[in-house]
Every structure is written in C-alpha cells, then in structure tokens.
Amino acid sequence: MHYAIGGRAIFAGLDLTVPRGRITAIMGPSGGGKTTLLKLITGQLFADRGSVRVFGQDVATLDRRALYALRQRLGLLFQSGALLTDMDVFDNVAFPVREHTDLPETLLRKLVLTKLQAVGLRGAAHLLPAELSGGMGRRVALARAIVLDPEVLMYDEPFVGLDPISLGVILRLIKQMNSALGITSIVVSHDVRELATIADESYLLLGGRIAAAGTPEQLRTSSSPAVQQFMTGNAEGPVAFNYPAPDYATQLLADGDE
Amino acid sequence: MNNAARSDNYLLDGLRRLGSVALFLLPLLGQALPALARPDLVVKQIYNAGARSLIIVMLSGLFVGMVLALQGYDLLQRFGSEEALGSAAALGLLRELAPVVTALLFAGRAGTALTSEIGLMRATDQLTAMEIMAVDPLRYVAAPRFVGGVIAMPLLTAIFSLIGLYGAQLIGVQLMGVDKGAFWSQTQGTVVLHDVSEGMVKSIVFGVVCSLIAVHEGYHAEPTAEGVGLATTRTVVASSVLILLLDYVLTAAFL
Numbered sequence: 001m002h003y004a005i006g007g008r009a010i011f012a013g014l015d016l017t018v019p020r021g022r023i024t025a026i027m028g029p030s031g032g033g034k035t036t037l038l039k040l041i042t043g044q045l046f047a048d049r050g051s052v053r054v055f056g057q058d059v060a061t062l063d064r065r066a067l068y069a070l071r072q073r074l075g076l077l078f079q080s081g082a083l084l085t086d087m088d089v090f091d092n093v094a095f096p097v098r099e100h101t102d103l104p105e106t107l108l109r110k111l112v113l114t115k116l117q118a119v120g121l122r123g124a125a126h127l128l129p130a131e132l133s134g135g136m137g138r139r140v141a142l143a144r145a146i147v148l149d150p151e152v153l154m155y156d157e158p159f160v161g162l163d164p165i166s167l168g169v170i171l172r173l174i175k176q177m178n179s180a181l182g183i184t185s186i187v188v189s190h191d192v193r194e195l196a197t198i199a200d201e202s203y204l205l206l207g208g209r210i211a212a213a214g215t216p217e218q219l220r221t222s223s224s225p226a227v228q229q230f231m232t233g234n235a236e237g238p239v240a241f242n243y244p245a246p247d248y249a250t251q252l253l254a255d256g257d258e
Numbered sequence: 259m260n261n262a263a264r265s266d267n268y269l270l271d272g273l274r275r276l277g278s279v280a281l282f283l284l285p286l287l288g289q290a291l292p293a294l295a296r297p298d299l300v301v302k303q304i305y306n307a308g309a310r311s312l313i314i315v316m317l318s319g320l321f322v323g324m325v326l327a328l329q330g331y332d333l334l335q336r337f338g339s340e341e342a343l344g345s346a347a348a349l350g351l352l353r354e355l356a357p358v359v360t361a362l363l364f365a366g367r368a369g370t371a372l373t374s375e376i377g378l379m380r381a382t383d384q385l386t387a388m389e390i391m392a393v394d395p396l397r398y399v400a401a402p403r404f405v406g407g408v409i410a411m412p413l414l415t416a417i418f419s420l421i422g423l424y425g426a427q428l429i430g431v432q433l434m435g436v437d438k439g440a441f442w443s444q445t446q447g448t449v450v451l452h453d454v455s456e457g458m459v460k461s462i463v464f465g466v467v468c469s470l471i472a473v474h475e476g477y478h479a480e481p482t483a484e485g486v487g488l489a490t491t492r493t494v495v496a497s498s499v500l501i502l503l504l505d506y507v508l509t510a511a512f513l
Contacts, residue, residue: 042390071392082387085379096391099398144391 011037011047011208018152018201023178023185025195025216028205029230034188035079037205038154041186042074043067054152072100075145075183079157081137083129083144089116090125093144100148115143119173135166142173152184153177159191167194174198192231196220204230275496282474285396286404293401303406307368307469308413314367315360319418322355323347323425330426331434340434344441345448347426352449352457353512356419358505361464364411365497369472372403373493376476377486385477400477404469411465412458419457456512463504468497 011033018024028034039045040052043059052059054070062070083092093112097103103111116122119139129137138158145153158170175198177183189195195202196216204212204219204227212219212227220231245251293300330346376399379385385395423445430436472493479489 044386044389068392068394071390074390076387076390078383078387080383082383084384084387085382096393099391099393 014050014205014209016203016210018184018186020184021178021182022200023174023187023198025199025202026186026188026205027190027192027195027202027230029190033208034190034205035156038076038156038186038188041154042071042076072148073151075148075150075153077138077142077145077153077155077158079138079160081129081134081141083132083137083140085129087128088125089121089127089129089132089140092129092140093147096144096148111147112143115147116140118146118176119143120169135162135170138162138170139166139173142170146177146181146183149181150183152186154186154188156188157190158187159189159194171198192216206230275492278478279471279474279496282477283470286401286470286473289394289397289401290405292397293405296402299398299402300405300409303403304410307364307372307403307407308410310371311364311367311410311414312417314363315414315418316421318359318363319356319421320425322359322418323351323422323427324429326350326355326422327426327429327434331430331436340430340436341440341444343426343430343434343436344443344445347430348423348445348449349453351419351422351426352453353460354457354505354509356415356422357457357460357464358501360415360418360461361411361468361501362498364407364414364464365468365472365494365501368407368410369468369493369497370490372407372469372472373476373479373490374486376400376403376473377479377481377489380477380479381481381483381486396477400473404473407469407472408462408465411468412461415457415461452512456508459512460505460508463508464501467500467504471497471500 014037016026016037026034026037036045040047041054041059043052043062046052046060055073057066057070059067059070083089084095087095090112093115094108097108097111113122113125116125119142121136121139121143124132124136124140129140132140155174158174159167162170171194174185174187178185178198187195187199199216202214202216202219203210206226211230212222212224214222219227222228222231326347327343330343330350331340334340334342334346376385379395379399385399388395388398427438427441431438431441475489475493475496476486479485
C-alpha cells in the first residue's frame with residue numbers, strides 16, 4: 001500500500017495485517033504516519049496505490065452508505081478525546097446510540113451507565129467535557145467508542161500525557177476490552193514499554209515501511225540497528241532524528257537575509 | 259509582486275471562494291430535509307440564531323424607526339404632507355431597512371457565532387469524531403444550523419419592522435404631533451401585500467446567504483486559532499457585501 005502527502009511519501013510498500021481478536025501494537029517515531037494509517041483504515045483517506053481491506057472489504061471501493069456502515073463496526077479513540085463540547089459526559093457516551101438506534105431511554109440509560117462504570121466515571125456523568133482532565137476525557141471517549149460494541153477498536157496515542165495511575169487504568173482497560181469482549185485492538189503509540197505489557201503482536205514503522213514485526217519481546221532482542229535505536233531511544237543511529245535541513249554550518253554562517 | 263498580479267490573485271481567490279460556497283449549497287440543501295426531520299436540532303439552532311439575536315434586533319429596530327420618523331417628518335413637512343409619515347416609514351421599513359439591517363445584524367451576531375462554533379468543532383476533531391462514529395457532520399451540525407438560520411431571519415425581520423414602525427409612531431405622533439388617526443390610516447392605505455412580500459423575499463434570500471456563508475466558513479476553516487479567527491472575519495465581510503449587492507438586485511427586480 002502506498003500513500004503520499006504533498007509529494008512526501010508517508011507509506012511506500014506497506015504491507016500489514018491485523019489479526020482478529022488480538023491486540024496489535026503499531027509503533028514508530030512521531031510523524032511516521034501512524035495516525036495517517038488509522039485514517040486510511042477508517043476511510044477518511046484513501047491509498048494512492050494498493051488497497052486497505054477492513055473485514056475483507058476494500059475501503060476505497062465502498063460508497064458513502066457502505067463506508068458509514070463499516071465505521072459503525074469500528075471504534076476510534078482520539079488522542080484529544082474529541083468529545084462534543086456542547087453536551088455532558090452522559091450525552092456524549094449516549095450520542096452514537098441515539099444516532100444509530102431507537103433504544104428506549106431507560107435502556108439507553110443503563111447501557112451508558114454500564115460503559116461509564118467500566119471506565120470508572122459513572123459519577124462524572126453530569127460533567128461537561130470542559131470540566132474533565134485530559135485523562136478523564138480520554139476515558140469518556142473510550143466509553144463512547146465502546147458503547148456500540150465495535151468489533152475493532154483503534155487507539156491513537158492513548159498513553160500520551162497521562163499520570164501513572166491513569167496510564168495503568170488505560171492499559172488495564174485496553175487489555176480488558178480485548179480479553180473480556182474479544183475486541184480486535186489496534187494501538188498506535190510510540191511508548192514502547194507500555195505497549196510491551198499488553199500487545200500480542202507489534203509492528204515497527206520506519207520510513208514508510210515495516211522495519212520489524214513480531215512480539216514485543218522479539219522486537220526488543222532484534223539485532224537490527226534501527227529497531228534497537230527505537231527501542232532504546234537513542235538520537236544517534238540509522239533513524240534520522242533531525243528533520244531534513246540544509247547544512248548546519250552553512251545556514252548559520254550565511255548572511256541573515258534569504 | 260506587482261499590483262496587477264496581486265489584484266489578480268484577490269480576484270481569483272474571491273471567485274474560488276464564491277464557487278466553493280455555491281458548491282457547498284447543494285449537499286447542504288440535500289441534508290435540509292433530513293434535518294427538518296430532527297426538529298429538536300433545528301429548534302435549538304433557531305433559538306441560537308434567532309432568539310439570542312432578539313434584543314439587538316429589537317433595539318436597532320426601535321432606533322431605526324425613530325430616526326426614520328425624525329428625518330421623514332423634516333422632509334415631509336416642507337411639502338406640508340406630514341400625514342404621509344406613517345406610510346413613508348412603513349414602506350421604508352418593510353421593503354428596505356428591516357430586511358437589510360436585520361441581515362447585517364444577523365451576520366455580525368449569529369453568523370460569527372456559527373462560524374467560530376463550527377470552526378472550533380473542526381479544530382478540536384469533533385467533526386472527525388462524528389464521521390468516525392458514522393454520523394454525517396453535514397447532517398448533524400451544518401444542516402440544522404443552516405435551516406435554523408434561514409427560518410430565523412424572516413422572523414427577526416418581521417419583528418424589526420414591527421418595532422421600527424412603533425418607534426416611528428412614537429416620534430412622529432407623540433413628539434412631532436402628527437395626527438394619530440392620519441398616521442395609521444395613511445399607513446394602512448398605502449401598504450399593499452406586494453410591499454410586505456418584497457421584504458419577506460429579501461429576508462429569506464439574506465437568510466440563505468448569511469447562513470450558507472457562516473456554515474461554509476466554519477466548516478472549511480483552517481483548524482487553528484488564527485484560521486477560525488480569519489474565517490469569522492470572512493463571514494462578516496462576505497455576508498455584508500453580498501447582502502447589499504443582492505439588495506440592489508432584488509429591489510430592481512421587484513420595482
């Protein structure tokens with residue numbers, strides 16, 4: 001699968017399969033196209049060449065109705081939470097249910113409270129998104145993502161900016177969603193250590209292709225210098241840390257005006 | 259860049275925007291009927307765009323009517339026909355001032371609110387989140403706001419006319435001493451349905467234009483703080499210019 005933004009190739013010959021019912025970790029440096037990959041899976045973007053198949057359907061060939069039907073089987077947890085700011089926590093979680101089903105209000109209430117209980121925020125049902133901390137917002141977003149029991153749940157950078165307790169809770173939740181509900185999970189992140197504790201499979205994306213694949217343990221013991229650099233967090237190595245730029249000395253010594 | 263090239267760019271940019279707005283109208287109209295099937299969403303937007311603009315529209319209507327009476331009286335008494343004040347004020351308000359001034363106020367009060375609200379929803383991923391949840395933001399967010407604006411505008415215009423006429427009566431009859439009976443009977447005698455419908459048609463057209471621009475600018479705003487600010491400015495500028503331009507066209511068509 002190939003994909004480029006503004007001429008810059010994000011993916012060049014990426015070939016990746018996510019097995020059903022397991023937790024797959026997708027790791028890679030920032031700007032490596034991890035979020036773009038999720039957008040390709042949900043059909044917000046389409047591949048330039050090659051195809052993205054979800055549940056055996058090529059996303060690019062689906063019409064609007066089929067795409068929306070497909071999306072109902074997917075859940076995506078945004079890094080920012082992306083809660084609807086004009087309604088409270090309860091209504092946010094209830095939103096997909098109200099839009100897609102005719103569930104009576106009493107049943108809806110029970111469903112939403114169950115999901116909020118699962119993320120430990122049943123008591124916060126009446127709060128507005130603006131009154132929540134970042135970690136709480138993400139947990140509400142998680143409750144919203146699972147309220148319609150999706151078959152696949154995608155997490156976009158779920159560990160960023162969380163305190164250790166929230167982090168532990170989110171990790172446990174991801175694990176529980178998978179083991180208790182059998183949800184296929186795709187976790188996109190660059191937090192190697194956290195991912196290692198929950199992932200069944202992991203892929204390391206570097207330069208638009210898969211640099212390594214296997215269990216987190218296999219990745220850790222990989223002999224590839226690029227993989228080692230990423231796993232140990234070294235700025236020096238085959239993976240370029242600096243954004244492409246003209247020669248440092250030349251630019252500093254050049255006359256001020258360009 | 260020389261001046262010719264720059265003005266060329268402005269022209270092209272303006273045309274591109276106009277085209278983009280016009281193209282946005284089609285999917286929006288396509289979603290207008292489904293939006294009407296969700297009266298809860300539309301009523302909320304009529305409240306936001308209409309009810310919340312009531313105070314400013316009523317206040318402006320009152321003063322526009324009062325000024326109209328002062329100026330009109332001064333002019334008419336030179337010809338000794340102060341009794342015509344009622345019809346002059348009523349025609350001026352119904353056909354011209356109420357739809358235009360209300361639309362300008364609407365663009366500034368409700369249009370900017372719409373643009374910045376939708377723009378911020380875009381900037382904070384809320385629209386994307388809806389798409390992922392298989393809820394079309396065009397139907398859930400854009401269409402109810404568009405329909406709400408289109409419904410609110412004629413209502414606000416009617417209220418503006420009413421209050422304006424009351425203001426004119428207040429100054430003309432109470433202050434300037436025009437005979438009350440003459441004021442109202444002249445008004446009643448001159449105003450015909452055609453005058454009322456001219457104002458109403460104008461206000462509906464302005465409602466479509468203002469709501470369309472506001473929703474379009476918000477929906478396509480650059481998802482940054484600066485982008486939302488720029489989009490809000492564009493809403494006011496584009497709406498105001500188009501209101502005055504279309505007012506001329508519509509007036510010419512109705513005469």
